[in-house]
Structures are given as C-alpha cells and as structure tokens.
Amino acid sequence: MSSDTATTTQATARPAQAVTDELRRWIIEQAEAGCRPEDVLNAMKTAGWDEEVALDAMEETLRARLDELGPRKARVALPPGVPVPNPDHDDSKGPVIDIDGHPVRVLMTMAEPRVMVFGNLLTEAECDAMVALASPRLARSETVDNATGGSEVNAARTSDGMFFERGETPLIDKIERRLAALVRWPLVNGEGLQILRYRPGAEYKPHHDYFDPVHPGTPRILERGGQRVGTIVMYLNTPEGGGATTFPDVGLTVAPVKGNAVFFSYDKAHASTKTLHGGAPVTAGEKWVATKWMREGEFK
Ligand code: PD2
Ligand code: ZN
Numbered sequence: 001m002s003s004d005t006a007t008t009t010q011a012t013a014r015p016a017q018a019v020t021d022e023l024r025r026w027i028i029e030q031a032e033a034g035c036r037p038e039d040v041l042n043a044m045k046t047a048g049w050d051e052e053v054a055l056d057a058m059e060e061t062l063r064a065r066l067d068e069l070g071p072r073k074a075r076v077a078l079p080p081g082v083p084v085p086n087p088d089h090d091d092s093k094g095p096v097i098d099i100d101g102h103p104v105r106v107l108m109t110m111a112e113p114r115v116m117v118f119g120n121l122l123t124e125a126e127c128d129a130m131v132a133l134a135s136p137r138l139a140r141s142e143t144v145d146n147a148t149g150g151s152e153v154n155a156a157r158t159s160d161g162m163f164f165e166r167g168e169t170p171l172i173d174k175i176e177r178r179l180a181a182l183v184r185w186p187l188v189n190g191e192g193l194q195i196l197r198y199r200p201g202a203e204y205k206p207h208h209d210y211f212d213p214v215h216p217g218t219p220r221i222l223e224r225g226g227q228r229v230g231t232i233v234m235y236l237n238t239p240e241g242g243g244a245t246t247f248p249d250v251g252l253t254v255a256p257v258k259g260n261a262v263f264f265s266y267d268k269a270h271a272s273t274k275t276l277h278g279g280a281p282v283t284a285g286e287k288w289v290a291t292k293w294m295r296e297g298e299f300k
Helices: 021-032 036-044 051-076 125-137 170-183 217-222
Strands: 007-009 017-020 096-099 102-110 115-119 140-142 151-153 160-163 194-198 204-207 228-235 245-247 252-254 262-265 278-281 283-284 287-295
Touching: 017 051, 021 051, 036 051, 096 170, 102 170, 115 252, 125 170, 125 194, 125 287, 170 228, 170 262, 170 287
Parallel strands: none
Antiparallel strands: 007 017, 096 102, 102 115, 115 262, 140 151, 160 194, 194 287, 204 278, 228 262, 228 287, 245 252, 245 278
C-alpha cells in the first residue's frame, strides 16, 4: 500500500484529481531547478491537469516547502537586495527637504524597515483637488489575483478606489514629479496614482506591496517594470477615528493626517524586509489616501 497522502480536489465538470506526494516532489524539483511557474503550470495542463487544481497544488506545495526549509535555509537562498528609492536626508541637514521650492517636512525616519513619515508632502488644496477628481470614478477596490496576475475583489480590502494614468492631469503630473524628486526614483518607474476611500469599518488587512514570487501569476505582473521596490501612501484627509497605517513586524503606527505621507522601501520580495503593513479599520468618518508604487524599471 502506498504511503502517499493525497488531497482530492473536485474540478468543475471533471473527475476528481488527486494531488499525490509524487506530484508534490515533482513540483519542488522543477522550482528548485529554476523552472518558471508558468512553465510548470503549462506542463501540468498538458498532462491533463485542470488549471485551478494545478495552481492550488503548486501554491500549497511551494508554500509548504518554504515552511519546511525554515528561516535559516530560506535566508541563505535569498537573492541580494536591489537599489531602492531613497530620499536625500540625514538629520544634520535639518527637518525640511526642499523640492523645487515646496518644503517637505521629515517627521520620522526608521532604518529597518526603511520608513519615513513626511509632513506637508501635499497642500490642503492638492488633497481636496485629488479627492474631487477621483470621487466620480470610484469602484470597489480590487487586489492582485495571485493565480493569474489579474485583479479580483478581495474581502481583505474593503475600500473603494480608482487609478489615475501617470501624468493624467497637470495636478497629477506636478505631484508625481514632486514624489520622484523626493525619493530620487525615475518618474517613469512609478505606477499610476491609486486613490482609495475607506468608509467606517473599511480596512486594508496587513500585506506586502511586492509581488510574491511563489504565486504563479507573478511573472505576468513583473513584465511591466519588474518588482515594486517602494511605496508612498499620502493622506488626503484626516479621518475622525481610526485608519492608521500599521507595520505589525515592528510595532509602528502612522497616524493619517491630511497632507502627510508614509514612505517605505523593500529591496527584495521577501518578508525579511519587515514591510508588512496594513490600513487599520476606520472607526468614524472617511479616510482618503493616494498611493504611489514604484517599480525597479520603467512601468509601461
Ligand atoms: O491606506 C493605508 O493606510 C494603506 C495601508 C496599506 C494603503 C496601502 N497599504 C496601499 O495602498 O498599499
Ligand atoms: Zn500596501
């Protein structure tokens, strides 16, 4: 009798397909030989596997393998860090960074994870104008669908949102140029600005902003400029209650204050960057933010 433990999954209109230990071993071998996830998936589909079943099997197997390797081995296997956005600031220069005549105040810095909190990144009028531009275009927020690289509505993110095209209006262009200069990262590496509105009770559960290489959908996402390496979350209003941006790995809580922003960078797509972060539930009033994500290369 085989000692294999098999999970049986029922695919739509197909006979149940059993994920055996042998299949799990094969998936791990392919991954450790450097095979791309989409090639492994295609090989499984060619062999008759239902796509959903194959994706679930790959994700579950590779996740379990990483857990099995444990932190020490996983650390040894980590890639080196890549260059990241990095504001030109040290304490001796004073608390203000001048960006083309616009004074941005440095309110807090942290080395690991790299986090900076800025004051007056946006003026009150700029915040109000962005809210007015975004309001008629809001829709329920989506997050990345890890399996396909597309997007899906997700219970972990209960806000409404929209994206501006990069440089869509003179105001958006002006703000994007200020952000690029502040963090010294090419304008063209930035994704379009995302606006989010959280109503009371809405939140964004803790997550990483980089794309997890373990997900089969990630290679498709990386075709547009590579990994994300930095985030700027700008507060467009001051909520009456709740809505802080939290960094649970390091016990940091950033209060949402109109015109302020929190910046953080991550030089690899790995939890060792300690950049797990979330948007705490709004308890009263609304919370509006604008997020700029920055890629390694040009975002086309
Ligand atoms: O709105 C926030 O505080 C928040 C928290 C976590 C925004 C994001 N992530 C994001 O836009 O990535
Ligand atoms: Zn985030």
